[in-house]
Amino acid sequence: MMQLHPWNTDFRWASTRPPDLRRLSDDQVARFETDGYLVVDGVFDRASLDEVTAALDDDEAEADALLQQMPDQRISIAESGAITFAPHAVKRSEVARRFTRHPTLLDVVHDLLGNDVRLYWDQLVYKKPEKPREFPWHQDNGYTFVEPQQYLTCWVPLVDATVANGCPWIVPGLHRLGTLRHHWREPLGFECLDAHPDAVAAEAPAGSVVVFSSLTPHKTGPNTTDAVRKTYIIQYAPDGSVVLDGDPDRGPATERTPASDPDRQFTVIRDGVATA
Numbered sequence: 001m002m003q004l005h006p007w008n009t010d011f012r013w014a015s016t017r018p019p020d021l022r023r024l025s026d027d028q029v030a031r032f033e034t035d036g037y038l039v040v041d042g043v044f045d046r047a048s049l050d051e052v053t054a055a056l057d058d059d060e061a062e063a064d065a066l067l068q069q070m071p072d073q074r075i076s077i078a079e080s081g082a083i084t085f086a087p088h089a090v091k092r093s094e095v096a097r098r099f100t101r102h103p104t105l106l107d108v109v110h111d112l113l114g115n116d117v118r119l120y121w122d123q124l125v126y127k128k129p130e131k132p133r134e135f136p137w138h139q140d141n142g143y144t145f146v147e148p149q150q151y152l153t154c155w156v157p158l159v160d161a162t163v164a165n166g167c168p169w170i171v172p173g174l175h176r177l178g179t180l181r182h183h184w185r186e187p188l189g190f191e192c193l194d195a196h197p198d199a200v201a202a203e204a205p206a207g208s209v210v211v212f213s214s215l216t217p218h219k220t221g222p223n224t225t226d227a228v229r230k231t232y233i234i235q236y237a238p239d240g241s242v243v244l245d246g247d248p249d250r251g252p253a254t255e256r257t258p259a260s261d262p263d264r265q266f267t268v269i270r271d272g273v274a275t276a
Contacts, residue, residue: 002174002193003181006248007145011178016114016150016238018272023107032112036175036216037168041208043104044156049206053158055095056124056232059086077189082131087123088264089232096122100234105154106274108211109236113152115272118265120151120237127166127229132222136191137171140214140235142182143190145244146259149179151237155210158230160203165229166220167203168210171196175215192217239267 017029024032024040032038067073067080078085089096099105100119109117127135141149161167171193174180182190196217202210212218214235223229237259244253259265267275 002177004177005142005145005179005181007244007253008149008178008180011149013176013178014150016112018110018114020272021111023104024111029111032211035170035172037170037172037202037210037212037218039202039204039208039210040108041205043108043209044102044207046207048099048102049158051095052099052232053230055093056086056089056158056230059089059092060084060124060126062086074187077187079131079187081128082133083128083135084126085123087121089124090119090122091263099232101268101274103274105209105234106268108209109152109154110269110272112211113236113238115269116239117236117269118239118241118259118267119234120146120241120259120265121233121235122264123233125231125233127220127223127231129223129226129228132224133188134222135220136185136188137193137196137217137219138182138190139180139192139217141179142192145179145248145253146214146237147242147244148238149215151214151235151241153212153214154234154236155204155212156232156234157204157206157208157210158232159227160205161210161229161231162203163201163221164223165225165227166223167201168212168218168220169199170202170212171199171217173198174217175213178215180217236268239270
């Protein structure tokens with residue numbers, strides 16, 4: 001059964017649509033606000049994808065080499081031969097920094113988040129075919145509680161994302177409840193529900209973006225193909241967002257940290273204008 005997160009006490013979904021749309025249509029924005037997700041085609045060209053993939057492949061190789069040195073070849077939810085994570089490519093790669101500022105992507109972000117936006121998080125996620133497994137139902141705000149609770153995840157497939165290789169599955173509409181309570185599911189990560197009859201697959205070709213709210217429950221299925229499913233996840237938050245810390249079962253948050261690290265949470269849109 002779904003339960004609200006203890007810190008989610010007075011959430012109300014609020015539209016952050018600016019008056020001037022640059023990439024999306026009124027219908028697309030309305031669908032995002034109703035369903036909590038949107039697949040936007042044709043955001044990146046092949047050259048941009050190839051350039052960032054080459055940079056991220058180097059990061060992934062280093063991350064996997066580290067995992068292979070660990071007991072059971074794993075660290076938390078990352079496991080060699082199963083699923084690899086490497087955060088903050090923007091701190092190491094100018095290619096990644098440019099990619100997170102891609103003009104078409106920022107037009108999409110502007111249309112859904114508004115005129116003052118920072119990068120919040122970026123990480124590669126490579127799902128391997130050797131050890132097929134699901135990544136359980138969760139909300140991104142269930143891992144780290146951010147206020148305002150509504151921020152934006154751009155799930156960028158670097159190869160075609162299909163049901164067979166582990167594309168996202170989405171439960172439309174539940175984002176309007178705000179952050180749900182999550183429980184740890186060993187060894188896969190946090191989980192907010194077991195299953196849902198309204199779940200839909202969000203298949204997406206390389207060059208597109210699956211855009212969803214930080215409050216949208218989603219999972220990815222196992223990679224049952226013979227190739228690596230490569231994804232770059234880029235998250236954007238309204239300027240002024242803060243990260244809450246503490247034990248939600250013991251009361252209110254004890255710390256509030258601004259999401260404004262200049263090395264990795266830099267401004268991308270200010271007063272409606274993309275920053276350099």
